Amino acid sequence: MDHSLLPILVASARGIFPKDDGAFHVVPPLPDGRYAVVCFTGCAYVCASESFDRLASLGCDGFGGALRPQLLLHLAGPQGRVHEIDVTLAALGQGRDPYALPPELGDSRHPRVAYARSQRRDVCVHGDERGLITLAKGLAGRDEISIETPEVAFGKGGGRSLLRDVLAAWPEGQPLFAAVSPGNARSLRAFLAAGFRPVASEVLIERSSG
Known part of the structure; x- marks a missing residue:
């Protein structure tokens, strides 16, 4: 099930962004029940079962206030978990070579794959000697990629080559997203x-029931 945030993310991948007036918007939690905060330039979206007034009282706004630690901890609750704040990256598929995608791998037990399956749905794994990639449905139902290259390949351009091949095979004009830690x-x-470009920042929140 797609989320109301999906068309906003898709538009951002095409260079169309929400109004940068400092506002924040409260939208429903993600389909799997998790909360999230997605911040664009001068605008934020809080995916949560919280009132606008309560979030405003905690300093929420579109100019960075939506990522205040006290607000994120409030959303998580006493036993919840605030995930890392990531840069949201996006690129458009080129559709020029459908055979450029590396071969699909079998039942990989790689930690990167295990993590992807714990956070996303419909995970497919591809790879070759350059490393592996996962393609899945991620935040708000967007198409999302992650990548892992072996240590022996560091600094040799294998990761960039893999990503370029994926974009060459990805349908023309279709957005593909990634969430990467700034560090x-x-x-x-x-x-x-x-060819990916930063469009937003994001954080996932596992809400406690207590």
Whole structure:
């Protein structure tokens, strides 16, 4: 099931962004029940079962306030979990070579794959000697990619090459997203070099029932 945030994310991948007036918007939780905060330039979306007034009282706004620690901890509850704040990256498929996608792998037990399956749905794994990628339905139902390259391949451009091949095979004009930690500079450089662009920031929140 897609989420009301999906068309906003898709538009951002095409260079169309929400109004940068400092506003924040409250939308329903994600289909799997998790909360999330997605921040664009001057605008934020809070996916949660919370009132606008309560979030405003905690300092929520579209100029960074939606990511205040006290607000995120409030959303998580006493036993919840706030995930890492990631950069949201996006690129459009080129559709010029459907055979460029690396072969699909079998039942991979790689930790990257296990993590993808714990966070996303419809996960497919592809890869070759350059590394592996996962393609899945991620936040709000968007198409999402993650990548892992072996240590022996660091600094050799394999990750960038993999990402470029995926975009070459991805349907023309169809957005593909990634969530990358700002501190993971090696991965961030690879995505940027392959043609991905930052469109937002995001954080997932596991809400406690207590």
